[in-house]
Amino acid sequence: MRVTHPSAALVAWGNAWLTGHVGLDEAVDVVERLDGPHVAAGLPAESGDMPLRGALAALRVAGLSALRLALPAPGDPLGLTGPPAFNTAAIEAEEAVLLTIRDQTFGLIPTEDRRGSSYVGTRWTMHETRSAVADTPLLPEADHRLTVAVREATESLMSVDGTLEWRPEIAEALGALRDSHHHEQVGGLAPGYPARAHRVAALAGRLAVVVDLARGTEGATLSAAQVRHRAEALRDLDHAVRRAQVAACNSVLDTVS
Numbered sequence: 687m688r689v690t691h692p693s694a695a696l697v698a699w700g701n702a703w704l705t706g707h708v709g710l711d712e713a714v715d716v717v718e719r720l721d722g723p724h725v726a727a728g729l730p731a732e733s734g735d736m737p738l739r740g741a742l743a744a745l746r747v748a749g750l751s752a753l754r755l756a757l758p759a760p761g762d763p764l765g766l767t768g769p770p771a772f773n774t775a776a777i778e779a780e781e782a783v784l785l786t787i788r789d790q791t792f793g794l795i796p797t798e799d800r801r802g803s804s805y806v807g808t809r810w811t812m813h814e815t816r817s818a819v820a821d822t823p824l825l826p827e828a829d830h831r832l833t834v835a836v837r838e839a840t841e842s843l844m845s846v847d848g849t850l851e852w853r854p855e856i857a858e859a860l861g862a863l864r865d866s867h868h869h870e871q872v873g874g875l876a877p878g879y880p881a882r883a884h885r886v887a888a889l890a891g892r893l894a895v896v897v898d899l900a901r902g903t904e905g906a907t908l909s910a911a912q913v914r915h916r917a918e919a920l921r922d923l924d925h926a927v928r929r930a931q932v933a934a935c936n937s938v939l940d941t942v943s
Contacts, residue, residue, distance in 0.1 A: 692724075697753045758776050834926075
């Protein structure tokens, strides 16, 4: 599971720009602050790479009205609409952005952009996709499921491994998340998003770190059955985390939040 997603930042700040809560320069500056300069390729009527600022401006002139987040995994095409070639590329990247441009939908998939010995940025490639809105959970549903998943994962993982099998930061993070009813915002979305979306995004971000840390533990003393049980618990938590991240980022577009 990838912990940070350029797609999430682009969706949150791109929608904040489209809805007039921030300017284009501010939105692009925040997105590029995370992982270097961004360029886009494959835009209609354009050849070669375009800086992200110019690409977004051109897309808005073409009719860009919304950005939606997809965080798919093998067997779970969360946020995707097809066709199969685009879905495969997005699943391999573990993320994508779906753009609504007039009555069409296009997809952007990020890859690391390395040039020479020091330049590191992000390159977005545009794809044609099916013109549809993916079936993704709304924010209240994703919020509830994430709360349940934290409790279930904590009980399941602790009963399997015992606290001695966990790196201390994992046990502490899970315990704090389970016992706290007030999840402080440690990152969050852009202006214009509801408070609930900020809270859910922050919690999901912290849980993504927990899942990543937990998957990095060896568990050499566990039986084969315990290893399977732990993998199932982490898979369920990952499932809830990705849905919460998608719901939070897309919530500004929901008619019900």
